[in-house]
Amino acid sequence: MALWRLGDSKAKPPVLVLTDLGAPVRSVASLVAALRARGREVFVAEWPRDAAPEELFLRHGPRALGESLRGRDRVALVGHGVGGALALLLAAAAPDRVAAVVTLGAPVRWSVPNLAVERALDNGAPAPGTPGTRAEAMLYDGVPGPARWGPYPLERVAAWMREGDLRFHGASYARALAGVRAPVRAWCGTADDLVPREACLVLRDFVAHADARPAGRIEWMKRDYSHAGLVAGADAAREIFPAVAEFLEENAE
Amino acid sequence: VTRARLLAVLVAFSAAHCALIQWAAGPPPAPAEFHRAKTRDGWEIELRRYKPAGAPQGPPVLCLHGIVANAYNVDLDERHSLARFVASRGREGWAMSMRGQGASTRPDWFAGRSADYDVDTIAAQDLPAAVAHVRAVTGAAEVDLIAHSLGGIAYYAWLAQGANAGTGAPSAAPGGIRRAATLGSPVVFRWGGWGESLARPLTMVGAWLPALPLRDLALISLPIHGAWDGPIERALLSFDNVDPVVWRRFMAVGADGISGGVLKQAARWIAEGRIVSRDGSVDYLAALASARTPTLVVAGRGDNMAAVHMVRPAYERLGAEKAWLVAGRADGARADYGHMDLLLGENAAEEVWAPVLAFLNAPAGTPAGTR
DSSP: OEEEEEOOOOSSOOEEEEOOTTOOGGGGHHHHHHHHHTTOOEEEEEOOTTOOHHHIIIIIHHHHHHHHTTTOSOEEEEEETHHHHHHHHHHHHOTTTEEEEEEESOOSOOOSOOHHHHHHHHHOOOOTTOTTSTTHHHHHTTOOGGGOOOOOOGGGTHHHHHHSSOEETTEEHHHHGGGOOSOEEEEEETTOSSSOHHHHHTHHHHSTTOEEEEESGGGTOSSOOOTTHHHHOTTHHHHTHHHHHHHHHHHOO | OHHHHHHHHHHHHHHHHHHHHHHHHOSOOOOOEEEEEEOTTSOEEEEEEEOOSSSOSSSOEEEEOOTTBOGGGTOSSSSSOHHHHHHHTTSOEEEEOOTTSTTSOOOBGGGTBOSOOOHHHIIIIIHHHHHHHHHHHHOOSOEEEEEETHHHHHHHHHHHTTTTSSTTSOOSSOOOEEEEEEESOOSSOOOOHHHHHHHHHHHHHHTTSSEEOHHHHHHHTGGGBTTBOOHHHHHHOOTTTSOHHHHHHHHHHTBOOEEHHHHHHHHHHHHHTSOBOTTSOOBHHHHGGGOOSOEEEEEETTOSSSOHHHHHHHHHHOOSSEEEEEESGGGTOSSOOOTTHHHHOTTHIIIIIHHHHHHHHSOTTOOOOOO
16 A cells, blocks of 8 residues: 655645545545645545455555544544545544545445446456446546546455445445444435435435435536546536535535 | 407417427327236226237236326337336336326316325325236236336335235235336435425425326426426426437326326425325334335436436335446446436436336346346
C-alpha cells in the first residue's frame, strides 16, 4: 500500500481518499485537487494492484486510517468503488475517529446478475475497461482517454458479485455496516455497469441514516455517470466534486 | 368589443392548439379492427386488433400500457407498436386501454362512473373483460399478455387474486392467460435522491385529488416535449434511445390522466413500501410465490422510474416458471433502456420485444433463462 499526503492544513479534519481496486492514485487526481482547493489536507491511499477486497478491509485500510489519524482526532473518508466500501467498514470499526463518509460507486451488496461481467469471468471476454473493446465503455463511459487506467481486476470481486454479500472471517460485510455512526453520502452512478445503482443504493438497508442517491440525469446532472466517470468523468469536477466538498464542509469541520 | 376580441383570441388559440396537436400526433394509426369489451361493472374497454398475415402461430397477445398512458403506448405508429410487431411475427396483437384511458369509457359522475377505480379494479374488471373478449372473438383458449409498468402491477394483482389458478379450470375469475411478460413494473419504491423526496409529498397531495388531468397538461406543454431534456423526460426516457419526434407524438396522443383511486393506491404503496390490495389484505409481491403463470420480468438498465432493483423482487418471488431480462448495454443492448424506451425505443423491437416474444413462444415447461 502507498499513502500520499498533500498539504498540511490542521484547521479541519484531513480527508483520506481511498482509491478503487486496481486504480492508480491518478484515478482520483482531480477529486483530490478539488478537495485541496477547499483548504483540505488530503491523504490518498493506493493499493497493490492484485489486492483482494478482504486485504483492503483487514490490512491495508486500517493501516491507512491509522497513518492519516496521526496527531489528529478525526478524519473524513472519501472512497471510490471498493475503496468506498472500505470507507464504510472503517467508519463502522472506528465510529469515534471518522467524521464523515462519502462513497462514489461503492458496492454494498450485488443482487442482479450482469451478463457482461459473467461473460468476462466465465469465458475470458474482455474485463470492463479493456482498451479497444466494447467492454471499455462499461467502466469508462464519459471519461477522457488520458484519465483511463486499464481493465478492472474483476476476478478480485467475483465472489462478492456472485454471492451478493461478501463474507470474510465468517462475518457479513453488509451487516458489519450497522456500526456506522458518521454522516454518510453515497453517489451511485446510473450508468455504472460495474457497481450498478442497486448494488450501491442498497446501503440504506444497512445504514439507515445514509443519504444514498443516484448520480445521473435524474438528479439534474448532465450525464448518467459510469463507474470511473464518478471520479474521472469530464463533468465530475463540476457536478460531483463540489457536492462532495460541501458535504464534508457541513459534516467534517 | 373587448369581449368579441377576447373570444376571437380564444378561438384562434384553440385552433392553433388543435393544429399543433394534429401536427405533433403525426399520421393516423394504421387501420386496425376496433373492439370494445364490456366489464362486469358496465365500463367499456378499448381494444385494437392486428391480425398476422398468415395463420396465427400461437395464442393472441394482449398488450397493456402503464400509468399515465393509453393504447397508443403499445400502438403508436408502424415502427413503435408492440401490437403490430407481434402481428408481424405471426401472432394476433391486441392493444388495450384501461378504463378511463384512451377510447375506453371515462369517469362520468352523472352516469355513475366514479374516478375512484384503482389497480384492484383494473385487475378484477378490465383485464378479465379484455381477456374474455379476445378469447371470444378469436376462439383461442388462452391469450398471452405483455404489460408495461402499472399494467404489469395490475397483472401481478390479477395473479394474486388467484385468477389463473389451474389454467383452463373454471374459477371465480375467468383466467385465461397462458404466458406473460412485464416490462418495467416496479414492486418496491426506493429511488433515492430527489425522486424519493418529491414522490412522497406529491403522492400525499395526489391522494386527495379526484383525478390528475395529466393528458391536458401534456397537451398544453406539447411544444417543449422532445425539445428539452426536462424533468419528465429525465424520469421516463433517454433521448439516446427514443427519437424526440416519437416522444412528442406519444405526448400528443398517448399521454393520459390518472384516476384518484390509482393515485391514492400509489400513495399508499410508496408510504408503506409495498404493493397491497385496496383493503390491505393481499400483499401482491408476496402472493407471487403461489403464481402458476410462466412470466418473464423485464427491467430497463437506465429506467429511473422503475429501476432494476424495484423490478427485480417480482422475479425473485415468482413461484412459476420465470425468466429475467435486463435491457442495457452490459447485457448486450445498444443503450441503457429508460422506462418508456421499453416501448418507444428505436431498437426496442429487436432488443426487447423479440426476446419477449421468444419467451411467449416457448412451449410450456421449456427451461427458461432464469438468470
